[in-house]
Amino acid sequence: MxxxxxxxxxxxxxxxxxxxxxxxxxxxxxxxxxxxxxxxxxxxxxxxxxxxxxxxxxxxxxxxxxxxxxxxxxxxxxxxxxxxxxxxxxxxxxxxxxxxxxxxxxxxxxxxxxxxxxxxxxxxxxxxxxxxxxxxxxxxxxxxxxxxxxxxxxxxxxxGPRYRMLVIGAGQLSSYLCQIALGLDYQVTVCDPREEYTDTWHVPGTTLVRTMPDDTVLDMKLDERCAVIALTHDPKLDDLALMEAVRTPAFYVGALGSRRNNAARRERLEKHFDLNRSELVRLRGPVGIYIGSRTPPEIAVSILAEVTAVKNGVALPSEFRVEEAKATLDIAMNEKTSCAVMQRH
Incomplete structure (x- = not known):
C-alpha cells in the first residue's frame, strides 16, 4: 500500500x-x-x-x-x-x-x-x-x-505493506536508509548482533533483531517481494547473509563497499562458499546509482533509487551504476593527468 x-x-x-x-x-x-x-x-x-x-x-x-x-x-x-x-x-x-x-x-x-x-x-x-x-x-x-x-x-x-526489506547493520547509513524505505512503504527489518549498534538504534516503524544475519535471512523466508541490503562492511556478518540471500527469490540483493571490496567479496563467496556464477550475478555491488553521493543521506538515496528501479523493472544504463561510473571517471582523470604531463614536457 x-x-x-x-x-x-x-x-x-x-x-x-x-x-x-x-x-x-x-x-x-x-x-x-x-x-x-x-x-x-x-x-x-x-x-x-x-x-x-x-x-x-x-x-x-x-x-x-x-x-x-x-x-x-x-x-x-x-x-x-x-x-x-x-x-x-x-x-x-x-x-x-x-x-x-x-x-x-x-x-x-x-x-x-x-x-x-x-x-x-x-x-x-x-x-x-x-x-x-x-x-x-x-x-x-x-x-x-x-x-x-x-x-x-x-x-x-x-x-498494508506488500514489500519487505532486510537491512543488515544498524549504523548511521542504515538509519537514513530505513527512514526513506518506510516512506516507500517497505516493511523494514534491521538485523545486527552487535550491541554497540543496536543499543542506540532509534528508527520508529522498523523491526530490530539481534540474531546472526544469515539466520535472519532463513527465518524471514524471503520471496520475490523482498530486498536485502548489507551495510556493515564486516565479512563475518555480510558474507553468510548474502550467500543465503542470493539463493532466494528476493528481487534485490546488494552490499555496500568499494569496487575493490566488492571484487574481494565475490571472490570469497565463489571460493569459500561455492556460489556459482548464476548466483553471484544476482549480487549487486557497489550498491546504488552514481549521483556523486558522499554523505549517509545521499548514499541512502542512491541505494534506494537503484532498489526502486529494480522493483519497477527499469533497466538502468551502465553509466548509472556506481562501478561503471567510477571506472569511467578514473579513465577520464588519468587521461587528463597524462595530457597535463605531456604539456609540461
Missing amino acids: DSVNLEVLKASVRWIESGRRVLLVTVVKTWGSSPRPEGAMLAICEDGSVVGSVSGGCIEDDLIDRVRQLGIEQTCPEAMKYGISAEEAHRFGLPCGGTIELVLEPLTRASCIDELCRRVGAGQLVARSLDMKSGAARLVPAHATDGVDFDGHRLLTVH
Missing part, C-alpha cells in the same frame, strides 16, 4: 470522528498514460479540505468544486470517468489518450476505515471489499500479489 494512501485513510477517520462527511475517491481503472496508478486515493471533507491525489491537480479541483457546490449528499458509491474525449483529457491534465475511472464513496462509521487503519498499522496486509449497490464494506486477509479489482458491482482494494 502506498504510504500516501494510509495518510488519506487516517485523515478520513479524523474527519468522520469529528462528525463531518467525507468522500473517498479511488482510482480503479486507467487506460493509456495516467498520472496516478490504480489504487491511488483522495479524501475530500465536506468543507473542501483534501488529502491525497488521484491525478495531479485538475481532477482534484473538479471534485473539490463539486463537493463545495453540491455537498456530499450521495449515500452509495458511484463510478465516474474522466478523459474520455481529447478535450476532456486536455482539460484535466491527462496525457493524450489517457482515461481514468474513479469510485466516489461517501464514508460513514460503518465503512470500516478505522479498523482498516488499525490493521495496517499493525503490519497486516488487508483487502477491503466494497459493495457498490449498498455501500457495505468488509475486511478480509489479502495476498501480496492481489491488486485493485473492480467489476462495476464490487471494488476490492488492498492495503
Whole structure:
C-alpha cells in the first residue's frame, strides 16, 4: 500500500470522528498514460479540505468544486470517468489518450476505515471489499500479489505493506536508509548482533533483531517481494547473509563497499562458499546509482533509487551504476593527468 494512501485513510477517520462527511475517491481503472496508478486515493471533507491525489491537480479541483457546490449528499458509491474525449483529457491534465475511472464513496462509521487503519498499522496486509449497490464494506486477509479489482458491482482494494526489506547493520547509513524505505512503504527489518549498534538504534516503524544475519535471512523466508541490503562492511556478518540471500527469490540483493571490496567479496563467496556464477550475478555491488553521493543521506538515496528501479523493472544504463561510473571517471582523470604531463614536457 502506498504510504500516501494510509495518510488519506487516517485523515478520513479524523474527519468522520469529528462528525463531518467525507468522500473517498479511488482510482480503479486507467487506460493509456495516467498520472496516478490504480489504487491511488483522495479524501475530500465536506468543507473542501483534501488529502491525497488521484491525478495531479485538475481532477482534484473538479471534485473539490463539486463537493463545495453540491455537498456530499450521495449515500452509495458511484463510478465516474474522466478523459474520455481529447478535450476532456486536455482539460484535466491527462496525457493524450489517457482515461481514468474513479469510485466516489461517501464514508460513514460503518465503512470500516478505522479498523482498516488499525490493521495496517499493525503490519497486516488487508483487502477491503466494497459493495457498490449498498455501500457495505468488509475486511478480509489479502495476498501480496492481489491488486485493485473492480467489476462495476464490487471494488476490492488492498492495503498494508506488500514489500519487505532486510537491512543488515544498524549504523548511521542504515538509519537514513530505513527512514526513506518506510516512506516507500517497505516493511523494514534491521538485523545486527552487535550491541554497540543496536543499543542506540532509534528508527520508529522498523523491526530490530539481534540474531546472526544469515539466520535472519532463513527465518524471514524471503520471496520475490523482498530486498536485502548489507551495510556493515564486516565479512563475518555480510558474507553468510548474502550467500543465503542470493539463493532466494528476493528481487534485490546488494552490499555496500568499494569496487575493490566488492571484487574481494565475490571472490570469497565463489571460493569459500561455492556460489556459482548464476548466483553471484544476482549480487549487486557497489550498491546504488552514481549521483556523486558522499554523505549517509545521499548514499541512502542512491541505494534506494537503484532498489526502486529494480522493483519497477527499469533497466538502468551502465553509466548509472556506481562501478561503471567510477571506472569511467578514473579513465577520464588519468587521461587528463597524462595530457597535463605531456604539456609540461
